Amino acid sequence: MSGTTIAVIGAGQMGSGIAQVFAQAGFPVILYDVAQQQLDKAMGGIRSSMEKLVAKGKMTTADALASAARLKTTGRVEDCAAADFLIEAVPEQFALKKTIFETFDHALAPKAIIASNTSSIAIGKLGAVTKRPAQVIGMHFMNPVPLMPCVEVIRSDATNDSTFQATRALIERLGKTMVVAKDRPGFIVNRILAPMLNEAAYALQEGLATREDIDTAMKLSCNFPMGPLTLADFVGLDTLVSILEVMEREIGDPKFRPAPVLKEFVAKGWLGRKSGKGFYTY
Numbered sequence: 001m002s003g004t005t006i007a008v009i010g011a012g013q014m015g016s017g018i019a020q021v022f023a024q025a026g027f028p029v030i031l032y033d034v035a036q037q038q039l040d041k042a043m044g045g046i047r048s049s050m051e052k053l054v055a056k057g058k059m060t061t062a063d064a065l066a067s068a069a070r071l072k073t074t075g076r077v078e079d080c081a082a083a084d085f086l087i088e089a090v091p092e093q094f095a096l097k098k099t100i101f102e103t104f105d106h107a108l109a110p111k112a113i114i115a116s117n118t119s120s121i122a123i124g125k126l127g128a129v130t131k132r133p134a135q136v137i138g139m140h141f142m143n144p145v146p147l148m149p150c151v152e153v154i155r156s157d158a159t160n161d162s163t164f165q166a167t168r169a170l171i172e173r174l175g176k177t178m179v180v181a182k183d184r185p186g187f188i189v190n191r192i193l194a195p196m197l198n199e200a201a202y203a204l205q206e207g208l209a210t211r212e213d214i215d216t217a218m219k220l221s222c223n224f225p226m227g228p229l230t231l232a233d234f235v236g237l238d239t240l241v242s243i244l245e246v247m248e249r250e251i252g253d254p255k256f257r258p259a260p261v262l263k264e265f266v267a268k269g270w271l272g273r274k275s276g277k278g279f280y281t282y
């Protein structure tokens with residue numbers, strides 16, 4: 001299976017982490033993005049992440065060099081054509097993901113599997129834009145991918161057993177734990193997490209407490225590793241707004257309406273950690 005070539009589409013926070021863990025697990029990886037700057041940033045981030053793993057004794061220098069050598073970057077669709085398994089990690093917008101699914105459905109061999117790292121968009125809807133809906137699956141990694149042990153897997157009504165088994169086998173090879181969710185907006189993790197992060201934003205907006213106290217209260221009272229506003233910055237405020245909007249629309253419950261402060265920050269370009277500013281400044 002280590003001969004399985006992986007293509008990762010979108011070299012942002014998630015795509016770069018996904019590419020890294022597959023390369024470290026011995027797979028040849030092609031990382032594709034429309035922005036060369038993102039590909040350069042991703043490779044820089046992957047190298048420094050591996051250096052940290054080496055410094056902590058979790059990886060040898062030889063393994064880091066071999067892993068980096070298995071990773072290629074590209075801005076050309078044709079370079080991904082040989083992939084057996086593709087994971088899409090572009091921004092959380094259906095129209096954009098639809099274009100990616102159509103493009104790569106056309107470019108890849110008929111037997112290849114297409115997975116989406118979407119946080120909230122229905123896998124059945126993405127599969128339906130391809131000629132291979134049985135080979136389309138949700139593979140939702142957590143951020144930061146190299147450190148987080150869980151992957152949520154989502155089958156649509158059309159996803160076949162061999163696609164599911166191939167996905168399960170890859171997750172095992174990564175040494176991660178799989179959980180399975182139905183194809184409903186937000187799946188397990190964001191169905192529960194996104195409303196909580198949104199509520200923290202509403203609380204801040206209403207002046208319930210300072211951002212520091214909201215975060216400290218949840219960290220120390222609920223034993224969370226970080227507060228919800230810090231976590232929202234980590235996720236990306238644009239991504240969080242998109243997830244909430246999908247859930248509000250598809251589940252039809254106004255409780256998922258994004259807090260106005262989130263939308264205001266996104267409009268200003270304050271996207272969280274990735275843009276250097278969100279609830280906090282980085």
Ligand SMILES: NC(=O)c1ccc[n+]([C@@H]2O[C@H](COP(=O)([O-])OP(=O)(O)OC[C@H]3O[C@@H](n4cnc5c(N)ncnc54)[C@H](O)[C@@H]3O)[C@@H](O)[C@H]2O)c1
Pocket residue numbers: 009010011012013014015032033034035038088089090091092093096100117118119120140141142143234235236239274
């Ligand atoms: N951020 C999180 O914590 C998190 C966690 C799990 C899943 N996700 C999901 O992963 C996906 C990506 O999120 P992210 O946080 O990595 O976003 P991001 O904004 O960090 O990265 C998105 C990348 O996609 C690239 N891109 C945009 N248009 C493209 C195109 N047409 N072709 C190829 N690449 C293109 C961008 O240049 C960018 O590098 C989203 O669906 C999101 O919901 C995010």
